Amino acid sequence: MVVNIYGKLWTSLLFLLLSKGEELKKPPTSIVFILADDLGIGDVGIYNENRTGDTPTIDRMGKDGIVLTQFHVMSPVCSPSRAAMMTGRESSVAGYPNIADCNPRGNKGYYYDNNIDQYRQVATDAIGRLNETWPSIAHTLKSAGYTTAMLGKWHLGCLGLPHFNEYGWDVMKSFEDHGDPASDIRWPGYTNFGSGFWTDKFDINNMQTIEAARTIFSNYTSETKIYLSLNPIVPHWPLSPRRSSMEAVPGPKECNISKFWEQNFTWTKEINKNFGRSQLRHHRGSKACMERVYRASVYEFDMLVRDALNLLDEFGRSNDALIIVTSDNGPEVPTGRLCWSQRGNVMHFRGYKRSLYEGGTRVPFIMRWSKIPKSIIHQDLYGIDLLPTFVHLVDRAQWLKNQLKQLHLDQLPGRLFPFLKYPTNQNNQRKELHHMWSYRTSLFADWEYGLAGHCSGHSPAFSARARDSDLKLLLEFARRNDSTILFPLIPNRSTFRRVELYNISADPFEQLDLLHNDSTLQCWNSLAAQLAADFLYWFRFTRPKTRGLLRRPHHPCRIGPPPPKNNNRMHYRRHRFAISHSHNKNQEQREHTPLSSSSSSSSSMSGSTTVLHY
Known part of the structure; x- marks a missing residue:
């Protein structure tokens, strides 16, 4: 079955699901959220018949579950997209207009400030690391009694991070070397990640991840509620699929696999950067072989999904498990300098990764749960809708409302997924809760x-x-x-x-x-x-004045001269506003007062200062 993404079935299908779908009286015992890295909507066979065979497990999931044909992430790049999913807010509001730079190379001003902690008391200042006080998917599910585990790519901050428990995780195994050197906090990591990242991503993405997941499931009974977030770095550059994976995908046949693996070929950092120096570099770097390497990496991601489903069967959890497979953004651009990863497929959509056109933000989304009938949904849904949906699913709306009130945060802009019914114990609050999620029309x-x-x-x-x-x-x-x-x-x-x-x-x-x-x-x-x-x-x-972003680099794709330089770095924090000289006089009061949108408006209009608090 190949999804027809061109049409739009609006309310008829949704009313059918709402009227005949099973009442969701209790949440699933297991929730497995699998987030690919740079997977294009055309890389999955159920969306694109030309890629049938690359993703057999995901395709079977789609035939038995729900396929969203118009699911959009909130940013065409990983860190901002993941921050929006976690917090239920637009990427910049969540503190991530750009990626989390884990290797600042002396340019910390481009991404975050050296002294981030002095600004932590203002709720919207979270650049450099995700604000651990904000309610997230992990916080929500943990408050509902789930054991929460994250395995793989975090990419929401690197330096000076608190313990992962403060982000709502009970179990953490992260690719990146996170932690706070000052307090000797270190997040558990992967074995040989530094070398495996370049030479054997199957080992870290599949073998080590599944083994860690097996350990988690084996420590609890089948009745224990578990939320497992799997975050492989694939098909993100660099790529290093195994030969068996390249042989498993159906094409392109112009790539001679035997020739590709001649001369005791092994994946190295040099090969992933410039195809190496071998006499076979021209064959290995051909478009056909580049595509086969990429499709083999997508196939290995599908193998991860297969192994995760097998784990649920092994531990008796598959009958009441909600499984979600999606991606953080579209695939890499085809004309860049990242070798093997340039063969992602967006079908006929315009744009790729780092572009706000559909190809950069429209991604695959497949979900399966026995309580929801299989269907194809053509309604626009977004990454920020995930948190409201999870909150509703586990009946934690009032908890979230209290959390937002305590932190002086606005309502979430997302909405509920339309195919989930309200639990019976919330029937008397339907109108109020539905308004809580859908007040934003843009x-x-x-x-x-x-x-x-x-x-x-x-x-x-x-x-x-x-x-x-x-x-x-x-x-x-x-x-x-x-x-x-x-x-x-x-x-x-x-x-x-x-x-x-x-x-x-x-x-x-x-x-x-x-x-x-x-x-x-x-x-x-x-x-x-x-x-x-x-x-x-x-x-x-609403969009925060992210204080860490002090100096924006002038990108050559922008027309016009770079912003003027000024010795007073407080005067040009960003290109769109200026801070008056009265800032220092009132700074202490502002730093210790959480700001809402109403106070932002009054302070900006008062005339005492031109600083705008978003």
Whole structure:
């Protein structure tokens, strides 16, 4: 079965599921969340018939479960996307406009501040590491009695991290060398990860991960509730599939596997960077062999899913297990410098990783649970909808509401997955809880940095999606340091240097820009102006002034000169606002006062200071 992603079945299928689906009286005993790294929507056979055979386990899951054809992550890059999934907020609001730089190389100002802890008391300042006080998926499930375990890639902070228990995890085994050197905190890691990352990713992604998962399951009875998050680094560069995996995938046949593995071939760091120096480098670096290496790596990810399902069977957990397979963003760009990983498939969608076009943010999502009938869902759903869905599934809505109130945080912008019914003990609160998740009609994403090594396919820096229609607005400000973008809230077309508008249901491949020949501004005024106004309000009052991001590098894909240099680094924290000289006078009071959006508005309009607290 291949999913038809071009149509859109709206309410008929959803009403069918809501009316005939089994009442979810209790949550699943086991929840297994498997998150691929850079897996494209066209890399999975159930979405793309040309890749049938690469993902047999995932395809069977889709035939027996639920397939989302329009699931979007909130960022086209790993750290921001994962932060949004964990916290249920847009990536920048969660503190991650960019990746977590685990190797700062003396450029800490580009990503986070040296003295991050002095800003920790303001709830929105989380850049450099995920804010461990914010309620997340792990916190939610742990509060509901689940034993929570994370195995694999974390990538939500590296330096000065607290103990993993503070993030809601009972068990942790992380690829990265995390911890706080000052307090000798170290997160448990993988054996030989440094070398295996370049030479044998099957060992770390599959063998060590499954063995750790087996240990977790063996320590508890089948009635113990367990949440297991598996996060392999595949098909992310570098790649090192085994020969048996390359032989298992159906093509391309132009790649001679016997020739590829001649001369006692082994994967090395040099080969993953420039195909090595062997006489066979031209054959190994051919498009056919590059694609076969990539598809073999996807096949090994499918093997991880297969082994995880076998573990559930082995420990008697498969009958009441919720399994989710998805990806953090789209695949690597095909014309970059990352060798084997350049052969990811986005089908006909525009854009790749690091692009806000559909190819960078629309990813596969397959879910299976015996209490939910198998179906194909064509409704737009997003990564930030996962936390509300989990909260609802385990009946922790009131707990979350109390947590947000204590931390002075706004409501979550996500919504519930439409095929999950309300538990019976919440029937009298249906209207209130549904409003708790669906008050936002627009969602916003940003990626202000470039692609890998080139500008082709580079999208505008921001996107705004209307949840109740099919409109997608892409925007980029006219000038990097123009303070007028903050005033007024009603934007003019000239506010933006670049703006594009697409009707995704009619034009999923983003080929027809509705504003391209809009000289009379008719389309702008009738379709885009309100969405742009919603974006500016979010930009001004919700998107945090991430204090760690002091100096943004000027990317060559951006038009115009770099931002001006100034000895007073507090004066140009970011390109879109300036802090007045009265900052130091009021800094102590602001640092110790958690800020809500209402206080942000009043402080910005008072005239005493121009600092804006988002």
